[in-house]
Amino acid sequence: xxHQTHLQTIxxxxxxxxxxxxxxxxxxxxxxLAGGAVRNTVWCNLFGEECxxxxxxxxxxxxxxQGHRExxxxxxxxxxxxxxxxxxxxxxxxxxxxxxxxxxxxxxxEDGIKDWLHTATAVGVSINKKGELQxxxxxxxxxxxxxxxRPTPTHMNDIKAIxxxxxxxxxxxxxxxxxx
Numbered sequence: 001x002x003h004q005t006h007l008q009t010i011x012x013x014x015x016x017x018x019x020x021x022x023x024x025x026x027x028x029x030x031x032x033l034a035g036g037a038v039r040n041t042v043w044c045n046l047f048g049e050e051c052x053x054x055x056x057x058x059x060x061x062x063x064x065x066q067g068h069r070e071x072x073x074x075x076x077x078x079x080x081x082x083x084x085x086x087x088x089x090x091x092x093x094x095x096x097x098x099x100x101x102x103x104x105x106x107x108x109x110e111d112g113i114k115d116w117l118h119t120a121t122a123v124g125v126s127i128n129k130k131g132e133l134q135x136x137x138x139x140x141x142x143x144x145x146x147x148x149x150r151p152t153p154t155h156m157n158d159i160k161a162i163x164x165x166x167x168x169x170x171x172x173x174x175x176x177x178x179x180x
Contacts, residue, residue: 003141020127028062032124035059051172057087063109067092117161120144
């Protein structure tokens, strides 16, 4: 089974498969669910009980030049009402760099995801109008399925990337940190 098919199977049979249609109903432009929810779901599936990395929150990135913080808050509130046992972090990548000091200005949702700390975290999933899962993986899926924690190009010497990696390894000792 190729990585994309394997990813589709894992996510479809998890809470992510339940949450995605509800995110889709928010009609956020160019949205992706990415980050720790995707990464941790895969790693827990691959490594079983040895992996104690769970979904802290669902990171939803979208891009709307006309968007505003209230739009993010409204989407978060809607999802929290529907899934009260879960947390949601909804961020408009078009405005993210303007209100978060020191952050790059992004020109698309994909730009934002490419800039996440690790390659295995920079994996997005969305659902199209037919209900089919779509993936955005700018660094591929090999690191995700190999349990490799590798900084993305802009975070090669970033202490935050190293600190986060150490935390992942503490909770899942089957992971490997690779720095270039």
